[in-house]
Amino acid sequence: MRCVRSLTVTVAVALALAGVGLAAPASADVPPYHPSRLAHVGSAGQVIVVTAPSWRSTTATLRAYERDGDGGWRAVVAATPTRLGWSGLYKAAQRRQNTGKTPAGTFAIPRAFGRLADPGTRLPYRQFDRNDAWTYNPREPETYNVFQDAGVSWNSYGSYVERLWSYGRQYRYVAVMDYNLPGGPIKRGGDGIRRAAKPADTKAGGGIFLHVSNGKSTAGCIAIPEETMRDVLRWLDPDRKPVIVVGPESAITRM
Numbered sequence: 152m153r154c155v156r157s158l159t160v161t162v163a164v165a166l167a168l169a170g171v172g173l174a175a176p177a178s179a180d181v182p183p184y185h186p187s188r189l190a191h192v193g194s195a196g197q198v199i200v201v202t203a204p205s206w207r208s209t210t211a212t213l214r215a216y217e218r219d220g221d222g223g224w225r226a227v228v229a230a231t232p233t234r235l236g237w238s239g240l241y242k243a244a245q246r247r248q249n250t251g252k253t254p255a256g257t258f259a260i261p262r263a264f265g266r267l268a269d270p271g272t273r274l275p276y277r278q279f280d281r282n283d284a285w286t287y288n289p290r291e292p293e294t295y296n297v298f299q300d301a302g303v304s305w306n307s308y309g310s311y312v313e314r315l316w317s318y319g320r321q322y323r324y325v326a327v328m329d330y331n332l333p334g335g336p337i338k339r340g341g342d343g344i345r346r347a348a349k350p351a352d353t354k355a356g357g358g359i360f361l362h363v364s365n366g367k368s369t370a371g372c373i374a375i376p377e378e379t380m381r382d383v384l385r386w387l388d389p390d391r392k393p394v395i396v397v398g399p400e401s402a403i404t405r406m
Contacts, residue, residue, distance in 0.1 A: 186216050186224045188404050189396050191257040196391030199228075199260075199361070199383070201373055202400045206255075207239040209368045213375055215383065217391070227386060231379050237368035240399060243330060246371075248287070248356035253371050255398040256406050259329040260361070263384055264298065266316065267323045272384040274326070285313040287357035293346035296331055296357030301343030313358055323363050324380045326387065328373075328395060330359040361395065373397065 181188060186198045196218045203211035215228035236253040243256035264277040277283075277298070284299045288311035299305075305312045315322055335348030351357060356371060361383070364374035373395075375383075387393050398406035 183400065183404050184214065184396075189257070190405050192394060192396070194392055195394045197387060197393035198224075199393070199395040200403070201233055201235075201395065201397045202403050203235060203240055203398070204400060205239070206241070206399050208399065209235050209237060209239060211235050211373075211397075213373070213379075215386070217386075228379065228383065231375055234364050234366070234368055234374040236371040240397070246356060247354055248289070250356070251368075251370055253369070253373060253397060254328075254330050254356075254359060255402070256330075257394050257396045260326050260387060260393045260395055261329055261332075261389070263324070263326045263387075264315075265322060265324040266319070270324060270381045270384050273388045273390070274384065275389075276384075279315045279322075281316045283315045285315060285358045287311050287313075287353075289353035292350035292353050294344060295347075295353050296333060296351040297337060297345050297347055299345055301339075301345070303343065319365075320377070321363050321365050321374065323377060324384055325363075326361040326380075326384060328359045328361060331355040331357055 184200045184202045186192050192198055199213060199215045201211050201213050211233040213228065213231045213233045214226065216224045217227055219225045236251045238251035240255045241252035243254035246252050246254045262275040263272055264279055266279060268278050269276040282300060282302045284305055286294045286299050286305065286308060287296050288294065288308045331351045333347030333349055333351040337345050337347050339345050360372045362372055362374055363377045363380050396403065396406050
């Protein structure tokens with residue numbers, strides 16, 4: 152579903168990987184979006200922060216940070232223009248399907264996929280083909296918010312399916328956000344369809360991703376320039392428990 156002085160993403164990531172830290176701001180100057188001020192970061196070693204001017208905003212700013220060896224944080228992605236859902240933000244626990252809202256909160260980033268080959272991410276990555284889809288039909292809860300690679304038409308799902316290939320550039324690179332994902336093992340049936348043991352909430356919506364922007368608002372995802380998206384994927388490391396924190400500037404510390 153559906154960079155104040157700028158460092159380029161590539162240079163910032165290169166500096167971080169080379170161990171060149173960016174000086175942490177003095178405590179009095181720490182902005183609300185800095186990881187040290189976020190309520191639910193926990194033990195995450197990599198944090199992406201997306202801040203919007205208000206709950207109704209359809210545009211935002213993305214930044215990313217990683218923990219340094221001294222217990223502080225270094226910036227690795229400078230302020231980057233970002234697109235949100237066409238009707239703004241809503242608290243994740245209250246967000247509903249087909250509202251065009253981007254869920255606000257803190258979410259893990261468990262895996263990635265894309266139309267293009269793996270750019271070098273350490274996340275589990277799947278290059279999809281023309282058969283692949285993401286399903287979220289509330290009448291089929293076991294398949295709700297599940298990646299599918301069965302060679303079936305999905306016509307019976309109507310509008311409740313994303314045929315991934317049809318999203319073109321937007322889905323060249325995609326990071327999956329752990330919003331309303333199903334629980335338990337996902338098993339493939341005799342028909343090739345993948346079904347979850349513990350279905351997701353069929354009222355809350357699915358297919359919430361960080362992906363490449365086409366310059367327009369999304370249906371609830373977070374979208375950024377392709378070069379930035381590729382570099383973010385190369386940087387993300389599941390061993391560092393990456394999270395993405397999303398919210399309006401006025402509430403980001405509580406998200």
